[in-house]
Amino acid sequence: MSDGEPKVNVDGVPYRTIWCDEQGTVHAIDQRLLPFRFKVMRIDSLVAMAEAISTMAVRGAGLIGAATGYGMHLAAREAADRPSGQGTDLVAAAALLKATRPTAVNLAWAVRRQLQVLADIEDPQLRAAAARAEADAIADEDADSCRRIGEHGLGLLRQLHETTGRTVNVLTHCNAGWLAFVDHGTATAPIYAAHDAGIPVHVWVDETRPRNQGARLTAWELAQHGVPHTVVADNAGGHLMQRGQVDVVLVGSDRTTADGDVANKIGTYLKALAAQDTGVPFYAALPSSTIDWTMTDGVRSTPIEERDGREVTHMEGVGPDGSLIEVRLTPVSSPAANPGFDVTPGRLVTGLITEAGICAASAAGLAAQHPDLAGGS
Ligand code: MRU
Numbered sequence: 001m002s003d004g005e006p007k008v009n010v011d012g013v014p015y016r017t018i019w020c021d022e023q024g025t026v027h028a029i030d031q032r033l034l035p036f037r038f039k040v041m042r043i044d045s046l047v048a049m050a051e052a053i054s055t056m057a058v059r060g061a062g063l064i065g066a067a068t069g070y071g072m073h074l075a076a077r078e079a080a081d082r083p084s085g086q087g088t089d090l091v092a093a094a095a096l097l098k099a100t101r102p103t104a105v106n107l108a109w110a111v112r113r114q115l116q117v118l119a120d121i122e123d124p125q126l127r128a129a130a131a132r133a134e135a136d137a138i139a140d141e142d143a144d145s146c147r148r149i150g151e152h153g154l155g156l157l158r159q160l161h162e163t164t165g166r167t168v169n170v171l172t173h174c175n176a177g178w179l180a181f182v183d184h185g186t187a188t189a190p191i192y193a194a195h196d197a198g199i200p201v202h203v204w205v206d207e208t209r210p211r212n213q214g215a216r217l218t219a220w221e222l223a224q225h226g227v228p229h230t231v232v233a234d235n236a237g238g239h240l241m242q243r244g245q246v247d248v249v250l251v252g253s254d255r256t257t258a259d260g261d262v263a264n265k266i267g268t269y270l271k272a273l274a275a276q277d278t279g280v281p282f283y284a285a286l287p288s289s290t291i292d293w294t295m296t297d298g299v300r301s302t303p304i305e306e307r308d309g310r311e312v313t314h315m316e317g318v319g320p321d322g323s324l325i326e327v328r329l330t331p332v333s334s335p336a337a338n339p340g341f342d343v344t345p346g347r348l349v350t351g352l353i354t355e356a357g358i359c360a361a362s363a364a365g366l367a368a369q370h371p372d373l374a375g376g377s
């Protein structure tokens with residue numbers, strides 16, 4: 001875990017979720033097809049990257065940030081390829097990317113980083129080269145942050161194992177795994193680190209309706225890494241906690257406010273309520289790039305993405321012949337609502353695990369751990 005090498009294997013082959021080749025074409029794992037098919041997409045235009053993010057071919061906080069960084073690289077490359085050196089306006093490119101997933105703060109963060117780096121570079125070729133280098137840096141930093149989150153979280157899981165003397169049961173929601181980042185994941189990073197260190201760990205995987213990121217993605221990547229796990233319906237978590245079958249809840253975050261409120265996949269808040277009622281520790285793991293230092297009171301302030309109701313009314317899977325099929329679940333005449341995220345107030349969060357360590361989910365806790373970032377944008 002600490003060697004910095006790509007952590008994740010797919011059928012034994014090491015992968016990152018996104019990378020860029022020497023020609024500047026971006027490659028990313030298409031998450032819409034998992035776990036049924038493993039396919040790598042080529043993304044070679046700004047518009048294609050925006051579509052990949054909005055259709056959730058690439059998804060998850062850190063990966064969205066990395067994809068956005070590469071989206072800006074593609075935009076700068078398109079401009080440099082035009083005879084006049086003009087063309088795609090980087091501010092327009094930034095706006096296009098930022099509109100794709102409103103809750104994910106890594107998106108705006110990556111755009112801001114690129115615009116800052118590119119602001120004073122006039123020459124289109126130099127600008128394209130700088131955008132590529134910055135995109136690579138964003139991706140590498142995401143992987144490194146996740147690796148360090150794993151190291152900090154490992155201590156927690158080790159302590160739980162030493163206290164109970166038995167397998168550590170973790171419950172997780174959605175996919176905050178390596179698929180949602182560039183490598184390692186956030187909620188999964190301590191799990192992989194513990195598993196690799198020989199600590200017995202078992203994961204309860206919330207299916208995470210409506211898109212089933214838990215059942216489809218988290219289960220797949222845990223299986224690839226050989227981590228014992230069990231998929232449960234979203235509604236099972238409270239019961240498992242009441243029966244003492246969960247030692248810790250570990251989730252990710254798509255935006256954490258400066259005072260420690262955690263926006264994450266819809267349904268996370270209910271798990272935090274159950275955890276508090278049953279005395280189960282509840283941690284959110286996130287790189288500091290996911291902290292929105294300009295926002296407080298996340299319950300009121302966080303923009304919540306409203307997704308297509310079809311994700312609720314329909315479900316996708318494979319039929320008996322292995323082909324991908326979609327079935328309707330609800331009456332044709334029943335409308336559906338589909339808020340993509342909810343916000344767990346910091347008072348329900350035992351701690352935040354970032355690349356810098358573990359801190360209280362509060363303004364004071366975050367500011368003490370990230371004195372260089374707190375108060376900034
Ligand atoms: O699948 P998404 O992009 O809609 O969901 C975002 C997430 O991945 C989860 O909320 C996750 O737990 C946050 S950390 C990647």
